[in-house]
Amino acid sequence: MNQLAIDLGAVLAAAAPLIFATMGALLSERSGVINLSLDGTIMLGAMGGFTVALVTNSVPLGFGGAALIGAAIALILCILSLTLGQSQTAVGFVLALLGIELSSFLGAPVVRVPGPSVPFLPIPLLADLPIVGVVFFRHNLLIYLSFLLVPFIWWMLFHTRMGLTVRALGERPAAAFARGVPVTRMRYLMCILGGALVGIAGAAYSLDLRQGWSYRHTFGMGWIALAIVIFGGWRPWRVAFGCYLFAALEIVALRSQRTMAGVPTQVFQVAPFVLMILVLALVNLVSSPQALRRIASLPPTLRGPVAMLVSRLAVAAPAALGQRFERP
Amino acid sequence: MQIQDAGGQLTSRATYQLADLADYLARLVLPFLGALVLTTVVLLTVDVAPLDAYRILLFGAFSTPIRFGDMVMLASPLILCAGGLTLTFAAGLYNLGIEGQVVLGAIAAMIPLRLFPDLPPPLLWMLSFAFGAAGGMLWALLAASLRLGAGVNEIFAGLGLNFLASGIALYLILGPWRREGSASSSGTALLPRELWLPTVGSLRLAPLAPIIALVALVVVWWVLSRMRWGLEVRAVGLNGAAADRLGVPAVKRMAQAMAGCGLLAGLAGTLQVLGVFHQLIPNISSGVGLIGLLVVLLVLARPIWVLPVAVVFATFTVGSVQLPLTLGIDSSIAGVLQGALVLAALVSRGLMQRRRRA
Numbered sequence: 001m002n003q004l005a006i007d008l009g010a011v012l013a014a015a016a017p018l019i020f021a022t023m024g025a026l027l028s029e030r031s032g033v034i035n036l037s038l039d040g041t042i043m044l045g046a047m048g049g050f051t052v053a054l055v056t057n058s059v060p061l062g063f064g065g066a067a068l069i070g071a072a073i074a075l076i077l078c079i080l081s082l083t084l085g086q087s088q089t090a091v092g093f094v095l096a097l098l099g100i101e102l103s104s105f106l107g108a109p110v111v112r113v114p115g116p117s118v119p120f121l122p123i124p125l126l127a128d129l130p131i132v133g134v135v136f137f138r139h140n141l142l143i144y145l146s147f148l149l150v151p152f153i154w155w156m157l158f159h160t161r162m163g164l165t166v167r168a169l170g171e172r173p174a175a176a177f178a179r180g181v182p183v184t185r186m187r188y189l190m191c192i193l194g195g196a197l198v199g200i201a202g203a204a205y206s207l208d209l210r211q212g213w214s215y216r217h218t219f220g221m222g223w224i225a226l227a228i229v230i231f232g233g234w235r236p237w238r239v240a241f242g243c244y245l246f247a248a249l250e251i252v253a254l255r256s257q258r259t260m261a262g263v264p265t266q267v268f269q270v271a272p273f274v275l276m277i278l279v280l281a282l283v284n285l286v287s288s289p290q291a292l293r294r295i296a297s298l299p300p301t302l303r304g305p306v307a308m309l310v311s312r313l314a315v316a317a318p319a320a321l322g323q324r325f326e327r328p
Numbered sequence: 329m330q331i332q333d334a335g336g337q338l339t340s341r342a343t344y345q346l347a348d349l350a351d352y353l354a355r356l357v358l359p360f361l362g363a364l365v366l367t368t369v370v371l372l373t374v375d376v377a378p379l380d381a382y383r384i385l386l387f388g389a390f391s392t393p394i395r396f397g398d399m400v401m402l403a404s405p406l407i408l409c410a411g412g413l414t415l416t417f418a419a420g421l422y423n424l425g426i427e428g429q430v431v432l433g434a435i436a437a438m439i440p441l442r443l444f445p446d447l448p449p450p451l452l453w454m455l456s457f458a459f460g461a462a463g464g465m466l467w468a469l470l471a472a473s474l475r476l477g478a479g480v481n482e483i484f485a486g487l488g489l490n491f492l493a494s495g496i497a498l499y500l501i502l503g504p505w506r507r508e509g510s511a512s513s514s515g516t517a518l519l520p521r522e523l524w525l526p527t528v529g530s531l532r533l534a535p536l537a538p539i540i541a542l543v544a545l546v547v548v549w550w551v552l553s554r555m556r557w558g559l560e561v562r563a564v565g566l567n568g569a570a571a572d573r574l575g576v577p578a579v580k581r582m583a584q585a586m587a588g589c590g591l592l593a594g595l596a597g598t599l600q601v602l603g604v605f606h607q608l609i610p611n612i613s614s615g616v617g618l619i620g621l622l623v624v625l626l627v628l629a630r631p632i633w634v635l636p637v638a639v640v641f642a643t644f645t646v647g648s649v650q651l652p653l654t655l656g657i658d659s660s661i662a663g664v665l666q667g668a669l670v671l672a673a674l675v676s677r678g679l680m681q682r683r684r685r686a
Contacts (some may be wrong), residue, residue, distance in 0.1 A: 084678025
């Protein structure tokens, strides 16, 4: 029982960087901008955040630096795609590769240099609770913030005027524009805020979860984060669930390495992508016109629940995701 | 002669040509300038004389015959990938799954080598290339059917399949195809020497590699710019719905473009096995697919430009290998330079379009 609680706590901790990255990507994608540079941004954020923290000997400054790096990359993406009209896919992809290479080049001097990390901060009293204390309250500030970030993003997106505007930008930018929303400026804002969160995700690796910096330190995490956002259907809670699921898979992989030698851990690395593809395919297939017609011809007792299940499952991407907006 | 321009004003043809030339030059020069500025800034932050670094990046690959051979052996699969990507780019698809197609090609190329090691090498090579091409094509068609059949965006389908492909490669290396004695994630056992593609003297240069790459590139150019098929593919890329109304089978053309790209990526993977690494390693593609994507973002759907750009990119990468020893800096500056070139090209393209609209 105690071991399970410790494992659960480890899952929550391991998911923290992914929570920051996916929530950042979510903000950006909900406003209609796809930031494909995530992998490079996380990598550069990890390297830059670690270097800043090392030089200034201040962990908060490290996170600040990483957030600035993430925001700067997002700004470049916005200038090139929103202002200069280039494909978001192309720009994001180039920025991803560029970020990875820059992190390797600039990070070479700090490879495997010991540096500061986020201090452990058990919450007094609560940490001593049986089980719950171990799972939730024996972490550090960063992980507590990751717990708060998901409800905050959810509240912001679905229960504030601002969130309504953001969702309108992703679904019907022309309608938002007609109601007086400065579409491009708001997209800049959301994409940059999201980018800052992604940068923080990088620092969360180098200053906490995988302390320090080495060549391609956060390899593939950006692509995984992008996959999880899709897996979660652009809904904050589902996306968070995806993050915890992935972190749990990772922990299981670590454990099984000890107990069942021979099962390659790569199987677990691949799992989120296979899940993403399957979910995407399923969503598109069940929401196709043929499938809907078939549902409509079901006996009435079945039709209701099935239709509800399909509408729950089949979450479409924001309609204007990745598309250009021209002022009418 | 007078031509009416978009603004309704009459301009002489000479002015027009001059403007065109300036446009063309700007499109060629601006990316270089931009990339140079960005890379120089990066180099200065690590306190390296930029000129020394550029000298090695530009000429390092030509300093010895061995390095030149390495450059050709890198440029060949790169040409195959970038050439294939011009097909998908023309069809309006971002085939981000090309890395996985290279890996699957390499895996498939290993199958005949393992099954019939006693066949005469030339026959075995042919089999290997055929299997490799089929493997890459299969993986591309999987991405295509996810996109065209189930509506999964080809970018994410491709990305997912990339990771799946490298997962399969690792599984094979650690599992069924592991080395006798000790399983090692570094790769399968080396192929017997007689199965390596023949090389020039003591160099690592196998002439068959550039020959295959160039032939493939010519075929791509021919198909894309001289055949009705290519015209239809480009029509689909410009406006799929419109092309479909006009009787072009859009879905079929997209799938064919993907298949063609996968085929070439599979050949690239086969080259990596037979000509470069002589074994299956986890990182068998060594990123040629990703660099190929950078190349195609520079050249767009114009296969002729693939050759010079791929050679230049390969020159940077091979030259950069000497940087750690001579200047004490990391070799990834080559990747920075390549990425910066594409980024600067995108900026200048955007600025031009903006100016033209203004």
